[in-house]
Amino acid sequence: MSETTIAAPGRTGADPEPAAPRQLSMQQALNLALADILATDPAAVVLGEDVGTLGGVFRVTDGLQGRFGAARVFDTPLAESGILGMSVGLAMAGFHPLPEVQFDGFAYPAVNQIVCQIGRMNYRSRGTLPMPITLRVPSFGGIRAPEHHGESLEALFAHVPGLKVVSPSTPEEAYHLLRYAAARPDPVIFMEPKSRYWQKGEVSTGRRGADGDLGSRVARPGKHVTLIAWGAMVARCLQVAELAAEDGIEVEVLDLRWLKPLDAEGLAASVRRTRRAVVVHEAPLTSGLGAEVAALVTERCFDTLRAPVERVTGFDVPYPSGDLEDEYIPNIDRILFGIQRVLEYRRG
Amino acid sequence: MAELSFPLPDLGEGLIEATVLEWLVEPGEQVERNQPLVEVETTKSAVELPSPQAGKVLRTYGVPGAKVSVGEPLIVFEVADDAAGIVGTVPRDEAPKRRVRLTAVPDED
Numbered sequence: 276m277s278e279t280t281i282a283a284p285g286r287t288g289a290d291p292e293p294a295a296p297r298q299l300s301m302q303q304a305l306n307l308a309l310a311d312i313l314a315t316d317p318a319a320v321v322l323g324e325d326v327g328t329l330g331g332v333f334r335v336t337d338g339l340q341g342r343f344g345a346a347r348v349f350d351t352p353l354a355e356s357g358i359l360g361m362s363v364g365l366a367m368a369g370f371h372p373l374p375e376v377q378f379d380g381f382a383y384p385a386v387n388q389i390v391c392q393i394g395r396m397n398y399r400s401r402g403t404l405p406m407p408i409t410l411r412v413p414s415f416g417g418i419r420a421p422e423h424h425g426e427s428l429e430a431l432f433a434h435v436p437g438l439k440v441v442s443p444s445t446p447e448e449a450y451h452l453l454r455y456a457a458a459r460p461d462p463v464i465f466m467e468p469k470s471r472y473w474q475k476g477e478v479s480t481g482r483r484g485a486d487g488d489l490g491s492r493v494a495r496p497g498k499h500v501t502l503i504a505w506g507a508m509v510a511r512c513l514q515v516a517e518l519a520a521e522d523g524i525e526v527e528v529l530d531l532r533w534l535k536p537l538d539a540e541g542l543a544a545s546v547r548r549t550r551r552a553v554v555v556h557e558a559p560l561t562s563g564l565g566a567e568v569a570a571l572v573t574e575r576c577f578d579t580l581r582a583p584v585e586r587v588t589g590f591d592v593p594y595p596s597g598d599l600e601d602e603y604i605p606n607i608d609r610i611l612f613g614i615q616r617v618l619e620y621r622r623g
Numbered sequence: 624m625a626e627l628s629f630p631l632p633d634l635g636e637g638l639i640e641a642t643v644l645e646w647l648v649e650p651g652e653q654v655e656r657n658q659p660l661v662e663v664e665t666t667k668s669a670v671e672l673p674s675p676q677a678g679k680v681l682r683t684y685g686v687p688g689a690k691v692s693v694g695e696p697l698i699v700f701e702v703a704d705d706a707a708g709i710v711g712t713v714p715r716d717e718a719p720k721r722r723v724r725l726t727a728v729p730d731e732d
Contacts, residue, residue: 333708418711514719522725611723618727
């Protein structure tokens with residue numbers, strides 16, 4: 276391939292001085308992360324439906340076009356295949372695209388670009404055309420949205436060679452994981468839990484280093500059982516842990532964060548401590564990521580496990596819209612039942 | 624609080640502008656979602672535009688008789704920082720409710 280005629284500038288911007296930690300919602304933390312990425316990486320561009328003039332349907336890109344200009348933060352036609360196809364071309368030309376698919380249900384029209392181009396380009400080109408693309412996908416349910424506006428696509432993306440998949444659970448995680456993902460040479464599917472956009476938490480800026488950004492995170496230590504979750508389910512599992520403590524059960528909550536690659540060592544270390552594992556996700560049970568987690572835990576902890584790994588998940592139906600999601604998303608009682616089952620299991 | 628600008632949408636196949644006939648709201652007014660905001664006339668018809676969302680009107684663009692191009696700002700709202708997105712609702716922060724109690728005693732060996 277000849278030298279491209281589109282000149283993408285190099286990484287030259289200096290990181291802003293870390294500010295004192297402050298209370299931000301996840302939506303504000305993501306907005307700040309995008310602003311810091313655009314300020315420090317001249318090759319970064321933000322594109323998607325309504326990300327420019329409107330500032331995003333969830334306000335995540337609010338004010339970015341005004342600050343960085345319409346050449347770096349721009350609206351696209353309503354065509355996800357085009358958004359991701361354009362991102363492939365931009366990445367080949369040396370840019371670092373941060374495309375947004377407005378809702379996870381709209382990712383399906385772009386699956387060809389994501390799977391057959393973005394996931395494979397580095398492999399196909401023998402490493403000469405990496406795809407430094409961070410695809411932001413507002414994900415999961417919990418906001419009573421209509422059909423096509425709530426899905427749980429992590430297993431689909433995690434199954435695709437060449438892609439990395441991550442989902443933050445707090446504003447702090449959202450800021451740092453987005454900055455980390457955007458600085459990678461690999462394509463990352465960044466699944467933002469919609470139902471957590473508005474909850475506030477303390478956010479520190481600056482960079483915390485790869486050690487802080489990689490692998491899983493113990494969100495709450497405990498000794499009787501490990502609850503494994505990601506995205507919006509982490510907050511629910513922390514509520515469950517609080518309630519279980521009333522009954523004398525100490526629950527460890529492991530926030531997986533990275534869904535590809537999975538933190539096998541972190542999983543094993545936690546389950547070796549607690550000897551019991553319950554994995555919780557919104558996606559349907561069958562071939563969900565919980566199956567992969569259960570396999571990894573079983574392979575590494577077979578001798579220490581006191582019970583089969585329990586899965587508390589959505590059902591094998593299309594992700595329901597509106598109020599019906601209350602019947603679908605794992606609730607506190609269903610997770611408590613899962614814990615009860617692994618606690619009372621005895622080898623026959 | 625945040626400002627949210629709403630541009631004139633494409634009101635029909637190939638129409639590129641519309642003429643403001645009458646504003647039905649004024650700056651400072653609190654409007655509800657789907658409340659009629661403005662009557663505009665295109666080459667095809669006169670139509671009332673419903674508000675895309677709830678919020679306080681900060682500014683309107685175009686006096687009666689003025690033309691506004693599709694994509695140009697029509698009205699700016701002030702919205703709360705925790706306003707819902709254009710689709711869906713903001714989940715309420717509720718105290719966790721339970722019916723299930725854990726009864727098993729984990730063996731400690």
